[in-house]
Amino acid sequence: MNVVYADNNATTQVAKKVLDEMLPYLETYYGNPSSMHTFGGQVAKNIAMAREQTAALLNASPEEILFTSCGTESDSTAIQAAIKSNPDRKHIVTTRVEHPAIKNICEHSAKNEFHVTYVPVDENGTLDLDYLYKNLTDDTAIASIMWANNETGVIFPVEEIAAKVKEKGIVFHTDAVQAVGKIPIDLKNTEIDMLSLSGHKIHAPKGIGALYVKKGTKFSPFLIGGHQEKGRRGGTENVASIIGLGTASELSKNLMEEENTRVKEMRDSLEKGLLERIDNAIVNGGKEKRLPNTTSIAFEYVEGEAILLMMDEFGICASSGSACTSGSLEPSHVLRAMGVPFTAAHGTIRFSLSTYNTMEEVNFIIEKLPPIIEKLRKMSPFWKKNQ
Amino acid sequence: MWEYTDKVKDHFLNPRNVGEIKDADGIGEVGSLACGDALKLTFKLDENKRIKDAQFQTFGCASAIASSSALTEMLKGLTLEEAEKISNENIAEYLGGLPKEKMHCSVLGRDALEKAIGSYRGESEKKIEGEIVCECFGVTDLEIKRVVAENGLINVEDVTDYVKAGGGCGKCHERIQEIINQINGIQIQPKKKEKALTNIQKIKLIQETLSREIQPALAKDGGDIELIDVDGNKVIVKLRGTCATCSKSELTLKNYVETKLRELVADSIEVEEVQ
Incomplete structure (x- = not known):
């Protein structure tokens, strides 16, 4: 069975070029970049190049890039670096719709003498900026605001927020895991202090991430060990994956336009096609400022996991904002924060495309999904009552 | 990914007895949209007071649909006395087992069956008895006690898997643990005593x-x-x-x-x- 992969916000296919560039560092150049001998030491040059490629995607300087093992490590590093560098400040500002990588470390910190302000969003997923600014105090150690939401694709104006936060002398971090590679990022011209990204969302392998730390930002390592990454992150470098991230960053930069034209058109067609064919279907989140590849659609009166499993029969991969898939029983905290009613939240499906998708695949989803929703609605005790 | 048995998949993809019997003898409705699953079970008796037909309508995940479908199959031909002996474990067993996190789907089936039989016997809809422990899913201490005792549950996670209590905000975890201890205390303590004695x-x-x-x-x-x-x-x-x-x-x-x-x-x- 062919796989129609429309779950690129979860992870992406490793690009062929990325894999090709990586393999020599697994097969031939397996040396340790910290070694004195040429065999190992030469690898350091290739890491330096990957650092330049990654920096170029963000318009940052190579020395501002720190390689980590994943987006979550980048997020944890950023939060604890800000906390440790400002020991007299006990307040964190973040949003109600962050990825668990930020949400859970904030909740964890809240158990240890920190207090956390969660900035709300409206029904479109738009951040309440006044609330955010009002809650920045002398006690605030860090404000961490995601660049784009993983579930809805809604983009926050982080450049504008960063400027306001910096005015108050507070460290600003953004989890840009979903934004990187999909929308242009120009860090040299922002006040952002730290930014997290993840390799496997941009066609590099899993297990590699990066943290941008603006020059002059106070820092404290999360992984304490060797001198790697200039002492900012101990541990022997994941050489092949770093090379992979560098290559993927370069590819992403070149594909940015396609992402915002062809991929966006496919996303729009998918959304339009499904809404035309299925009643009581609603797009979650404002459409204006949104990632070009993401759509989150609520199909009322049916449950997400059931939809996913029926799509699975056709090889269609997507994810749900519903209870039953995540192991947790409540609908996603993002949809709840937006006030999406339960009727819709439980039946939400997120489609996220990439440059690897085709219009044929989009049409295949448009053809297969309406009968699935119809079948499930016929089974649902709530459906007729609401017609 | 959930690991479903072939039987669960079969009942999910090809559900039996979907619908609502118009002149049903018994009707049982449980769950709600807010909770993420709901089941409406209807049955009709024949002249010998055996279940002639049973149909369901379910809003929920794959295992909720499969559990409902399985239940309707199990019910046919039974007397109400036989039917009321069906436990949530029986429904799960019929499907070749359910993932632990999905046991609440089998409990949903049993609850609907109880209500449907109750409605036939003219028992008035039971008011919520006991005190609400889990506010997110509206689960009472009595429901938790029952599921703990019947299924030998030992921790909060188990209770969440079976009746959802504690699966939301998590504020009630302590109270659930107290209930578990209370139920198990009676059974566990003597055993401990026995082990400890020379x-x-x-x-x-x-x-x-x-x-x-x-x-x-x-x-x-x-x-x-x-x-x-x-x-x-x-x-x-x-x-x-x-x-x-x-x-x-x-x-x-x-x-x-x-x-x-x-x-x-x-x-x-x-x-x-x-x-």
């Missing part, structure tokens, strides 16, 4: 129990009891005084002496009278 400790405890609890009670009726021997869990005694001649002495021995010793010493104790 032979000498056991004999000592039996002697103490006899002199402190049992002899004074028997003395009220002019009777007495004497410990002759302890052989493993067999406690051999001799009844004296009025007890020795009492026609009900056998009852006294089993219903009172043995019960008391089981409660206070070890639940495997057997009392015998020396001849």
Whole structure:
């Protein structure tokens, strides 16, 4: 069975070029970049190049890039670096719709003498900026605001927020895991202090991430060990994956336009096609400022996991904002924060495309999904009552 | 990814008996949109009071749909007395098992069945009994107690898997654990006691129990009891005084002496009278 992969916000296919560039560092150049001998030491040059490629995607300087093992490590590093560098400040500002990588470390910190302000969003997923600014105090150690939401694709104006936060002398971090590679990022011209990204969302392998730390930002390592990454992150470098991230960053930069034209058109067609064919279907989140590849659609009166499993029969991969898939029983905290009613939240499906998708695949989803929703609605005790 | 059996997948992809019987004899509706699953079960009896037809409508995940479908198949041909014996475990077993996190789907089926049978018998819809423990999913202490006792659950996670309680904000976890401890306390404590006792400790405890609890009670009726021997869990005694001649002495021995010793010493104790 062919796989129609429309779950690129979860992870992406490793690009062929990325894999090709990586393999020599697994097969031939397996040396340790910290070694004195040429065999190992030469690898350091290739890491330096990957650092330049990654920096170029963000318009940052190579020395501002720190390689980590994943987006979550980048997020944890950023939060604890800000906390440790400002020991007299006990307040964190973040949003109600962050990825668990930020949400859970904030909740964890809240158990240890920190207090956390969660900035709300409206029904479109738009951040309440006044609330955010009002809650920045002398006690605030860090404000961490995601660049784009993983579930809805809604983009926050982080450049504008960063400027306001910096005015108050507070460290600003953004989890840009979903934004990187999909929308242009120009860090040299922002006040952002730290930014997290993840390799496997941009066609590099899993297990590699990066943290941008603006020059002059106070820092404290999360992984304490060797001198790697200039002492900012101990541990022997994941050489092949770093090379992979560098290559993927370069590819992403070149594909940015396609992402915002062809991929966006496919996303729009998918959304339009499904809404035309299925009643009581609603797009979650404002459409204006949104990632070009993401759509989150609520199909009322049916449950997400059931939809996913029926799509699975056709090889269609997507994810749900519903209870039953995540192991947790409540609908996603993002949809709840937006006030999406339960009727819709439980039946939400997120489609996220990439440059690897085709219009044929989009049409295949448009053809297969309406009968699935119809079948499930016929089974649902709530459906007729609401017609 | 959930690991579903082929039978669950089959019942999900090809659900049996979907629909609503118009002139149903019994109707059971449980769950809600907010909770993420809901089931409406209807059945019709034949002239012999056996279930002729059962149909369902379910809003929920794959295993909720499969559990409902399985239940309707299981019900057909049963009398209501037979049907009411179906437990959530039976529904899960029928499907070749459910993932632990999905056991609440089988509980949903059982609850709907109970309600449907209740409606046929004209029992008025039960008001929510007990106090609400989990506010997110509206689960009461009585529901939690029942599922803990019936399924031998031991931690909060289990309770969440079976009745969803605790699966939301998490504020009620402590209270759920208290309930679990309360239910299990009765069963677990004696076992612990038993394990901890050496032979000498056991004999000592039996002697103490006899002199402190049992002899004074028997003395009220002019009777007495004497410990002759302890052989493993067999406690051999001799009844004296009025007890020795009492026609009900056998009852006294089993219903009172043995019960008391089981409660206070070890639940495997057997009392015998020396001849």
